[in-house]
Amino acid sequence: MSIRTLTAFAGSAIIMSVSAVIFSSPANALTMKECSAKYQAAKDAGTLGNMKWNDFRKTQCGDASAPAPSSQPTKSAKAAKNTTAADNQAKGLSMKQCSAKYQAAKEAGTDNGMKWNDFRKAECGPGADPVALSTDGDKEPPAPTIAAPKGVKFPSAISAKYANEPAGKARMHTCLDQYHALKDANALNGLKWVQKGGGYYSLCNARLKGNS
Structure with missing residues (x-):
């Protein structure tokens, strides 16, 4: 087999290996930055439970995971804020x-x-x-x-x-x-x-x- 043929085979093998790596990665997995933001949002919202970072990353940031929600306050957050204000009023003045x-x-x-x-x-x-x-x-x-x-x-x-x-x-x-x-x-x-x-x-x- 000639050197030219061996070189062609080697080039094809490299291309196939790279392609395999690319296509084997989850297409919709979150970046580390997105996952970190999602983790912090869950922590702030109190929906994290006792889940640690590594477990959260594996279960919430893999394939088909959605990024963290917008920083805009949700209806629940607004309701909680109003409830806190009402509670403060009920407790009296500071x-x-x-x-x-x-x-x-x-x-x-x-x-x-x-x-x-x-x-x-x-x-x-x-x-x-x-x-x-x-x-x-x-x-x-x-x-x-x-x-x-x-x-x-x-x-x-x-x-x-x-x-x-x-x-x-x-x-x-x-x-x-x-x-x-x-x-x-x-x-x-x-x-x-x-x-x-x-x-x-x-x-x-x-x-x-x-x-x-």
């Missing part, structure tokens, strides 16, 4: 939220001399509104969504003694003076300084802004 609310009440004089533990039990339990408005005038309250109780009076203009203060702080101090006057006269009709939907501060602030 220590930070309650502390801010207590400080705001103390500054406004609406804590009624209540001690921290008593305030936390009464104002920060399940379903409590995390109203934590600053009473320094630097952060204004949100616009009220409720009407003031009948008979509650509000100042019509910023008090002259606060005329040289920044607008927000001047409105806050004017409202606070009137609030204390009404509180002493028992004329608030149940309205608090800060409360869900708008307390005296937000109602008064909105009126003064409208009149300025």
Whole structure:
């Protein structure tokens, strides 16, 4: 047999071997990167169980395996997030939220001399509104969504003694003076300084802004 013939046979054998390797690999197997992403997604979703990486790779990343799902939150993930928020609301305010609310009440004089533990039990339990408005005038309250109780009076203009203060702080101090006057006269009709939907501060602030 000539050298040319042997060379031809050798070339054919090499081509057939390479082809065999190529076609013997799973056509749809995931790459290591895709498999790793799929493994992490299953781990984050809590669907991994006790499966280790090597076992997962063999069972979930071989032929005809689908890559990891999109990073977009699924309906289940959104539902879980909403459930977590509802659970947090049911548990009450966090220590930070309650502390801010207590400080705001103390500054406004609406804590009624209540001690921290008593305030936390009464104002920060399940379903409590995390109203934590600053009473320094630097952060204004949100616009009220409720009407003031009948008979509650509000100042019509910023008090002259606060005329040289920044607008927000001047409105806050004017409202606070009137609030204390009404509180002493028992004329608030149940309205608090800060409360869900708008307390005296937000109602008064909105009126003064409208009149300025």
